[in-house]
Amino acid sequence: MTTSRPVTLADVARQAGVSLATASRALNGSARVVRPDLAERVCAAAAELGYVPDPVAQSLARKSSNLVGLIVHDIADPFFSSIAAGAMRVADEMDMVLTLGATGRDPRREIALVTTMKLQRARALVLVGSRLTDDPEAEQRLATELEAFAANGGRVCSVRQPGLPGDVLQPDNRGGARELAAALAGLGHRHVAVIAGPEGVATSEDRLAGFREGLAAAGVDPGSIRVHRGRFDRDGGYAAGAELAADLSPTTCVFALSDVMAMGAVAALRERGVSVPDDVSVAGFDDIPTLRDTVPALSTVRIPLESIGERAARMALENPAPEEPRHVVIPAEVVLRASTAPPRAG
Amino acid sequence: MTTSRPVTLADVARQAGVSLATASRALNGSARVVRPDLAERVCAAAAELGYVPDPVAQSLARKSSNLVGLIVHDIADPFFSSIAAGAMRVADEMDMVLTLGATGRDPRREIALVTTMKLQRARALVLVGSRLTDDPEAEQRLATELEAFAANGGRVCSVRQPGLPGDVLQPDNRGGARELAAALAGLGHRHVAVIAGPEGVATSEDRLAGFREGLAAAGVDPGSIRVHRGRFDRDGGYAAGAELAADLSPTTCVFALSDVMAMGAVAALRERGVSVPDDVSVAGFDDIPTLRDTVPALSTVRIPLESIGERAARMALENPAPEEPRHVVIPAEVVLRASTAPPRAG
DNA sequence: GGCACGTTGGAAAGCGTTTGCCCACCACGG
């Protein structure tokens, strides 16, 4: 067998005895209708020859590819990889190819990735991850770039705080943190420490604000809240946990603003002989899957990560596009597990 | 400002007063040399106009895109997402766009994904994840599809057992398991249970075989090894752990063939009142990052996941392609932590 | 029966690159 050149649409058209235009219209949806008998002939020919359309050529001609871009901060972080799994599923259910970009939390890389996807003529973009409240300029540039993306026919759905063009899926960070605060106060905690991300990370700020509100509502003096800041990842949590362990009293409860931070914090506390929840309670936020199985199981605020990924992808890919950008808030649910307990008497 | 059509190569050529061909040769590497002064003019024009080449058009003309495909079983699994993070880094260091495919452990989806990436004219493919020893036919079809991919100029690097076209990066599953067995036997364990994946999952089989070898070498009766099989994920581990808990004696040590399985197993054991490592030791395999922080910290066999992702991507993207496909074995290293201890006296 | 109109097929012009081929030009050797 000679190395066979791949079958092109021209081959199909010839075989079916019709023009290229007709073959194209018959095989790939088009506004134009072709007579049923012709359409039939074309399909038969395509099947017989084993024709498969060339996505690259289609992208060029249509000015739109079957790529959907997913942009996250760090794919190794379970928060993002869970969302990615959901988006993945939808993407290939819709026969789209998902591309992955990691920003490493650098706003400039984020913008660069959007540009790349614009050049690739991606059909849609799912943007996941907190913005920086203290870098409005970068946020503005990102918005501009997304506008450009949208102007080329791309759709956008971001999983983050509102403010960007396109649909927004926003976990209820503030509300969730508020409720968690209520729950912790309900357990009797009055001296709470918070392990937060760097100043300016919006997700972290929202959760912190909600938490403060909740505590205040429960009658806890907001001035008593100790806030430790660090990188918004496991190592940041670890560092903060170490600080805390060195000087714990009178803290009875630690709220880490994300599960991965909580994980690091717990590790640091434990290494220093502080027992959770006996000496101090710890709660996190996100409910990443792995922390359900740890000891003690982590109390947290549950966000349905995979389902967020799915919804985001679906919103971005859905046809037809809605006239108005949508803004949906994803409720967050407090789940208390073993890592929190009432403060030790005394 | 009128909505400006993007700048094309033709614009640049006109501005520089040269032909399309010359502009193309000057801007994008080509075998042909262009006179320095012309090249200079072209670059100046490009810079002035803000020209950016259209990757889709380039893909069509060159028959090769700047996509690199990463195919994994499940991106939410830390094993795969860690590898993905490494591959990601290399991809965008090389200005490639990484696409992500998830097979859900279905060999047919795996093949379909390869086909998709072939149609996309991906430059390279990184395939991660165990093959099925009991489905040689699917393996053959996959190999065929990869040949086709390679025939179109694509490069392949697989992180799995050898047997596929292209480079192979193979964690030393067998050797690692063997050494782990030695270490566990060294602790004094004589009655061991193994939590394995489904029959036919090559990674699982390799580790099991290595483990048996190691135990045999240490003088443990291979007949005494109890093997529980289940899905090769957290839930499979949990189910097996539950079975084990119901009927533990005389087992003093459990080896789960992956960390995520170990995680499930530990959870199940604990829920049933079996304490690790007091009642039974548990070890895993892979050393996924999250399990270093758990209590007890999991003894395991360390595989450098991110670095494997990096190396795989680099091998697949490296220029020029080696004449011979490469086969490199990644050493695995036993790391004993708190989840393993000598068996209880008596 | 003529005319306007709605349908539908086909020719061809894109889409934005790369590249095969021809040719002009120059340097050099005979």
Place this chain on the structure above:
DNA sequence: CCGTGGTGGGCAAACGCTTTCCAACGTGCC
């Protein structure tokens, strides 16, 4: 002075599709 070979620019043909535009062919209406 002419032939020869090497260098490098430009034309135009790919690459494989979509879509515009035109023409042909009914149909229905007056």
